[in-house]
Amino acid sequence: MPLLEVNSLRVDYPTSRGTVHAVENVSFSLEKGKKLGIAGESGSGKSTLGLSLIRLVPHPGIIVGGCIKIDGTDIVKLSNHEIRAIRGKKVAYIFQDPMTSLNPVKRIGTHFVELIRTHEPTTTKEEAFKRTRSMLKNLGILPERINDYPHQFSGGMRQRIMIGLAIALNPALVIADEPTTALDVIVQAKILDLLEDLRKVYGMALILISHDLSILLERCDKIIVMYAGHMMEYANSTELYKNPKHPYTQGLLQSIPNIELEDQKLSAIPGSPPDMHNPPKGCRFWPRCSYATENCHLKEPPLIDVGNDHFVRCFLYGEKGAQQ
């Protein structure tokens, strides 16, 4: 049984200007200890997708359909009380901004101790502090700094602390939403290395959400490419890199500069991402697609199995959908 199984997930944001279908019909699964990347530009629904996996979609968003099974339990059906036992313990979330996700008036140690003692009420304070010290050591932070406040740490250090808080209860799955976007490139590389080391030690599965396809290609086993709320392509990284099928993925790969290539010719995808209040009918990508036919304007393409564990939502590869 896979650790995480998502089936036909749909998330809506009802707003005064109409309903935004932020995530539509997304299905995928993740095995224990594996790394999945979710790529997408702003408004693609990647963060909504990530947040829905721990039922933290911000107001007014609601999960309107589908199921999310974690170790066989459908968390969509759980009560608010039951889901709290899963958050942090089974699935942890690392947010983008390390500056605002820590409580500025609480010492770093307190963050950890509260977390541990809330989920494991039998743990003594001393034991919790002991665990915190050894966690700080794993994060590359001096254990003496346990009584410091968040503002006394740099951005990179704060993100290390966030990672520590996420893995403190040894969850089976960690979701990291743009964990390094606010950080400089050297710090970014070191944080991602740290995340990878700890992931191996603790045997966690990881979902990495990013707008930067380079990072995902480099660090994930499988990648989902999101566009305007739809899952456009789903394949393992090497396959996606060597054999991108969807015109959007192809365009995306051609627009990322690669520092190792000489005289690279980049090209852009024409047009711009759609207004999610009023997305194009049919395939969400057709207004920007150079292969679009009339069919694409009328009907939504199904997810097509092109073999080799590779799925693509595009009529170029057939008409009939796959049963995943």
Next chain:
Amino acid sequence: MSEIVKVEHLKKYFPVQKSFLEQLFTRKLSYVKAVDDVTFSIKKGEIFTLAGESGCGKTTTGRIILKLAKPTSGKIYFDGSDVTNLKGEKLRLIRRRMQMIFQDPYASLNPRMKIGDAVGHPLEIHGLAKGEEKKKMVLEVLEKVGLTPPYQFINLYPHQLSGGQRQRVALARSIILKPEFIVADEPVSMIDVSLRTTIIDLMLTLRKELGLTYLFITHDLAVAKYISDRIAIMYLGRIIELGSRATLFLKPMHPYTQALLSAIPVPNPERKRKPVELAGEVPSPINMPSGCRFHPRCPYQKDICRKKEPKLKEIEREHFVECFLYDV
């Protein structure tokens, strides 16, 4: 090729605010050395890039060149003449020839100003055109930056445009005065990946058509490699390496440049990535390390690095490095 911009020994120190008690007990002022003795020149028609991590002083340097900030010391030359202390009318005349594009197209356009007015505003400020003539020029530049058909855009407000379109408006506004020199401060970092190339390519086309020179400021070395002719890497207020794009990427010499390059993600799942071998994080610019400011993090540090400050030296032709490793 002649030089259009030259800066010599540019310094910008910001005094650090102290609490009342500290002011009573200490006389000494402390400073953030945002830019600390930077010298370089930009040739006519080239794209010169200042690259580095946040806080390295790249934006401050750009702002000083445009005279949006006053240097603590040092000289700025524009087209051969010293503009360091220009004021009033003379400064306004020079300003017409140099423009800036900012990072955030959501913040750099007045939300209550229609696109046509925003783009035409510089013409009014400089008293160059009014009425029909202004409108004609506005339509012309909008067309040039790819906002077509232009008459559909002049009556729109910024919120009706996407990020990419807004950045095009910012570009249109910067070229309407027919400047020779543009400082582009992270012009694509807030734009979606699929649209970045269009903005970069537009900048390259405009350079050709209008004979522009760019100072490109970025933290993204992959973009820098794509666009630049020459690149200067900054670290804590100093240029630590400067060279042509080819030399810098094929043969980075400063340990910091090497670390920076190794940290950049490469979109290739088959490439094995090496861990970045660099200790710690960028130190506070208030308590600068002694000697070479990079030494506490440098894997090759020697005794001399702690004691003396290295100088930027030409190690090979047109390739400058500030590091004792290459002292013979």
